[in-house]
Amino acid sequence: MNSRIAELKATVLDLEENVREKDSVIEARTKAITLMSEDFSRRNKVTIDNLEETRQEMRKMQNNFVHQEVKMKEEHKRLKEDLTAKHSR
16 A cells, blocks of 8 residues: 555656646746747837838838929929020020
8 A cells, every 4th residue: 555655656746746847847938939039029019119110111202302393393484484595685
């Protein structure tokens, strides 16, 4: 009977050690997933920030383009008027 109890105690100790090892593995995996998730969130934020910056730059470029286009049309009209005036003389 005592040997059976000793056997069962040894089995319980082995199972407890096995559970501790598995808990350790689970904890390590959880930490790894947490780090990966944090890294992903950081990268995602950087990407979104870069995208917003790019959008702002594109809006600025579009506004500049429109402004330049208006100036060029005005200059074209003025030159055309100058040319017409020179031909009239």
